[in-house]
Amino acid sequence: MKPPDPAKLSLNTATTRGKWGLAQAIEGCARHGIRGISPWRDLLHAMGVAKAARAIRAHELTVTGHCRGGMFPAPDARGRKRAIDDNLRAIEEAHALGARCLVLVVGGLPKGSKDIAGAREQVKDGLAAILPHARQAGVPLAIEPLHPMYAADRACVNTLSQALDLCDALDPAKGGALGVAVDVYHVWWDPQLERQIRRAGRKRLLAYHICDWLVPTTDLLLDRGMMGDGIVDLHCIRAWMEAAGYAGFHEVEIFSAKNWWRRNPDSVLEICKARHRRFG
């Protein structure tokens, strides 16, 4: 398979969060010729939105996604309202950054609840509430299905199929305001992956995140691997994405407390580039 275009590499700041704030990540991307970046909100707030937007523009980086909105379910109406307000702020930030999408990790079960069907309804309601604002701001919302091991505490949308059902229900005209973020870590195992990527199509494939699944995986959250170190067939999944019309960035997002977060981020970026070329 043809190697990916190096100009499509993007850095999700989760990958360097052990060492770098957002300003350093922006400078790092510029220094290493990485053309895309995806900031996390805590780092963005620490730097300041206006300052970050200026620095990103100065280096002509593409903001491939803003991480993240979502977290809709809550035990009561007040909590759900608070979540929606926070999502509206995230939309404003994404707009200020010129982000290609706002990535949504939709949230899991409200505290004390065992009602996952109910949580999923709350997610749908939350999405419906913020979608008009996202449309108005010109910020597409990218629902990110998370691996089923996060269903209880992070996201009760766990397959691409489920995410696309939400898109069909809330944006049947495929206007481009609602779509999905495909992160290989979360979906690589799904027997329906190829079919659902095809179903999503160009209009709903808003982001593509890469890393690798390690064997063994020693932590549910913070043990993701660098491309090539695990068992995900990234060539295969990229081929499916491209066949479906996706032409966007390949965003490296690696949570790795024991390995990559401890390393010198400049060397991490060099390795990201090399691995992207070889395995991406």
Added chain:
Amino acid sequence: MKPPDPAKLSLNTATTRGKWGLAQAIEGCARHGIRGISPWRDLLHAMGVAKAARAIRAHELTVTGHCRGGMFPAPDARGRKRAIDDNLRAIEEAHALGARCLVLVVGGLPKGSKDIAGAREQVKDGLAAILPHARQAGVPLAIEPLHPMYAADRACVNTLSQALDLCDALDPAKGGALGVAVDVYHVWWDPQLERQIRRAGRKRLLAYHICDWLVPTTDLLLDRGMMGDGIVDLHCIRAWMEAAGYAGFHEVEIFSAKNWWRRNPDSVLEICKARHRRFG
């Protein structure tokens, strides 16, 4: 919801494996009035099949499943043949024990492979190879879909839908020789769970395993919870199983290195009984 019949409780020996061999587990079940047991093969081999079968019969326990066959994928034909031979031995053991089914954990990616579709084909081939023997021995095969977090290293069949597709392909007449084991730990998150349990129906619902999903879960393998300690709506899932015609046992299978395996197994069995009554 009506509490479950206490006579339907079964002990999977994984629950007491920190302290008890099979002989002790059999005695323990008898002592505590637990009417079902499901042995793991290593414990069975340590005790001896004939001796175990005699002890189980003497106490009139039902063997709700034999754990476990499967592990079909391998890097080469020799490895696959070895796996099939081992499954044939497991079928013989299950027959000797009068087990209601042989539980199959189908296996993950062969070492060095990233080809999950290929692994899934190998599983299908392996099942096809052993099914005639299982039929002849009168030992139904129960495919157990494992949580997607085990897709790489334990089982590449990860949803009930996938397991039932295999049943449809290999036993289209629903003769009863091939079905599924529904373990709440692996499937609770699945948005299609109710539909797929209904699709399976009485003839293919061969086993039902219970425990709970803890929040947070601190280990991918050995941090399962006791019923009631987590977020799984066991009442709801049992209602779906019963509505689909399942009338078999409720087998408690808890891998718990840091908690339940360290406790006195007699007290664990008492707690299993109480939690089964309340949450099962």
